[in-house]
Amino acid sequence: MTTNEPSRTQWLGRWGFVLAATGSAVGLGNIWKFPYMTGEYGGGAFVLVYLACILCVGVPIMMTEIALGRRGRGSPIDAIRRVVTESGRSSGWSLLGWMAMLCGFMILSFYVVVAGWSFAYLWKMVSGGLAGSSVDDMAAIFGANNANPFTLGAWSTLVTVATMVIVGKGVQQGIERSVGWMMPGMVVMLLVMIIYGMFSGGFGQAVNFLFAFNASSLSSEGMLAAMGHAFFTLSLASGAILTYGSYLPRRASIGRTTLTVAIADTLVALMAGLAIFPVIFANGMEPNSGPGLIFMSLPLAFQAMPLGTLFGILFFIMLSMAALTSSISMVEATVSWLADNKGVSRKAAAWGTGIVLWVISTLAMLSFNVGADWTLAGKHFFDWLDYLTSRLMMPLGGLGMALLAGFVLKSQAVKDELNLPAGIYALWLFMVRYVSPLAILVIFVDALGLVAVDFGAHWLWLVLILLVLTLAGELVSPRLRRSLQTSD
Ligand code: PFF
Numbered sequence: 001m002t003t004n005e006p007s008r009t010q011w012l013g014r015w016g017f018v019l020a021a022t023g024s025a026v027g028l029g030n031i032w033k034f035p036y037m038t039g040e041y042g043g044g045a046f047v048l049v050y051l052a053c054i055l056c057v058g059v060p061i062m063m064t065e066i067a068l069g070r071r072g073r074g075s076p077i078d079a080i081r082r083v084v085t086e087s088g089r090s091s092g093w094s095l096l097g098w099m100a101m102l103c104g105f106m107i108l109s110f111y112v113v114v115a116g117w118s119f120a121y122l123w124k125m126v127s128g129g130l131a132g133s134s135v136d137d138m139a140a141i142f143g144a145n146n147a148n149p150f151t152l153g154a155w156s157t158l159v160t161v162a163t164m165v166i167v168g169k170g171v172q173q174g175i176e177r178s179v180g181w182m183m184p185g186m187v188v189m190l191l192v193m194i195i196y197g198m199f200s201g202g203f204g205q206a207v208n209f210l211f212a213f214n215a216s217s218l219s220s221e222g223m224l225a226a227m228g229h230a231f232f233t234l235s236l237a238s239g240a241i242l243t244y245g246s247y248l249p250r251r252a253s254i255g256r257t258t259l260t261v262a263i264a265d266t267l268v269a270l271m272a273g274l275a276i277f278p279v280i281f282a283n284g285m286e287p288n289s290g291p292g293l294i295f296m297s298l299p300l301a302f303q304a305m306p307l308g309t310l311f312g313i314l315f316f317i318m319l320s321m322a323a324l325t326s327s328i329s330m331v332e333a334t335v336s337w338l339a340d341n342k343g344v345s346r347k348a349a350a351w352g353t354g355i356v357l358w359v360i361s362t363l364a365m366l367s368f369n370v371g372a373d374w375t376l377a378g379k380h381f382f383d384w385l386d387y388l389t390s391r392l393m394m395p396l397g398g399l400g401m402a403l404l405a406g407f408v409l410k411s412q413a414v415k416d417e418l419n420l421p422a423g424i425y426a427l428w429l430f431m432v433r434y435v436s437p438l439a440i441l442v443i444f445v446d447a448l449g450l451v452a453v454d455f456g457a458h459w460l461w462l463v464l465i466l467l468v469l470t471l472a473g474e475l476v477s478p479r480l481r482r483s484l485q486t487s488d
Contacts, residue, residue: 008073009170010247016176017248018257020329023179024240025265026186027326028114029233031319032294034269035276037229039287042217043209046226047273049218053230054266057439060431061236061398062258064405067417069245070254075337076100076242080404087410096400097239101337103393104238104330105353109360110385111330112163114291115323116155116365120145121295122316125309130299135283138296145295146368156365160358163327167335168350179325183264186318189311190271193298196305197278206277209287210270224447227440228390233265235326237397238389239333246336255420331357391447399440406433438466 011017038046071086072079076097084093124130124141133141146152166175197203235241248257272294279297280287289296302312331353338349363371367380374380379387405414406429415425442462 008247010249011176017244017252018260019179019183020175020325021235021241021244021257021261022183022264023175023322023325024235024244024329025233025261025326026183026268027322028111028118028319029229029326030265030269031272031322032114032118032291033229034233035273036289036291036293037225038210038273039277039280039293040290041219041222041225042214043287044212045214045218046222047210047270048213049223049226050230051266053227053439054234054262056431057227057398057436058230058234058236059258059262060428060436061231061401062234062241062262063254063418063428064401064432065236065242066245066248066254066258067414068401068405069242070248070250071413071417073246075246075333075340076239077337078340079242079246083409083413084404087408087413089408093400093404093408096397096404097242099393099397099400100237100239100242101333103389103397104240104333105357106360106385106393107232107238107389108163108327108330108357110364110382111323111327112156112159112357112361113152113365113368113382115159115320115327116152117145117295118316118320118323119158120151120155121299122313122320125299125302125312125316128309130312131303131309133299133303135285135300138300139289139292141299142292142295149366149369152368153362153365156361157358159323159327160354160361162324163331164350164354164357166324166328167331167353168347170346175325175328178321182318182321182325185314186268186322187271189315189318190268190275192311193275193301193315194271194278196301197275197282200278200282200301200304202278202280202282203274205281206274209277209281210273220443220447223443224391224395227395227443231394231398232390233269234262235329237394237401238330240326240329243333243336244329254418255424395440395444399437402432402436402440406437434469435466438469442466 011020034050068083069076069079072082074082077094078097080097081091081094084091121130124145130141197206231237245254248254276294276297277287279285279301280293283297283300285297287293298315299312302308302315305311331350334353335346335349338344338352339346342349344352364382364385367374367382371381376384411429418425418428420428446462
């Protein structure tokens, strides 16, 4: 089916892929971004839309990406070109691969800055720089941390270099092993903090904030943010999962591995919420304090809890590791594309990518100090990288992948590759053909104000209409019925 299958590196087994994909999915998105976005977009309603998007959009698209990667055995561009050629379709679809690769690169450009914060706070914990600080000091400490472009730049440079060193060494070494202890470590640390939160006041308020559903707090913008975050947190449409899928052995089950990764990722995000919001409420902080939220709140808890310094150090080690196992996955697509197509070694590809990345991430880092006034439509360069990737490129890329697998490729090829039990395959097909594309389109149209109606809180009606439409779609689509009944 592919030309270079025998020579392509593969994971050591099912767990190798699961560990690496979990390492990619679980990162700053779960512990830094999920809590602050939940705080910004009003709590429970955001969480509910996010969970719905994980289930109805994220999981089917993750299965699709893994299948595309494994079938095409290459970077997103090459893999997609191969699978469309195999089905006799236009190679123009490989544009999706280009967009994914660019998207992973753009995400990394701001991700290294945030990972740099994590390293900087690790250092502050070790050197006692946070000791004795009050609630009010925390915002000032976060501000001071970002004010000096040289120190902030040094931390993000450190992350860039570490990422490129690991990527240059190849996919297996290091990744599988480090995620194996990092993930359980992270879960234990979060549990410690949740238990602390239960006894320090603010826990009930946190649970209420995270899980009480209040439809009126849900804006169109919040729904797009929740959907974009579902893509971000599962590392979708940015080359990572597709490229990792290209190293997956044929015998591994795509359905089971996807579910494992999605469940682990969601649990870590919810645990992070339960660890962080009690601290916020117990200290009278604002949930909508933006990207600095965890850095301003968690150190307060570490100061107050027994063995806090030790836990704080361990926590920031875990967070920095989680960031690294994600960041390496973001450039894997670019590096493997360069290495496969441009006749350069992995190492050279990694360093070349690293230099360009360093320049762009430095510009992103400057958004917090000397470039504080460089804004376009009220957003800094850092914000633009985040906005363009999460709110536009990932949902659009996901839409493209769903349509590609659902309608364009020969169903027999996709069916073979996914190799799912009949019922699950039918469900997957229904999702990628109707539910995911319609959900993405409706949220898009609503949030970008493309129609005059602001659906806003009437989104429940929308979901209902969506379901009716998709059911009708299933009933009237002869092609769908045929491909479900026969093997086409
Ligand atoms: N999923 C990662 C996180 O939640 O931190 C972020 C991410 C990794 C996004 C890899 C995109 C990607 F390709």
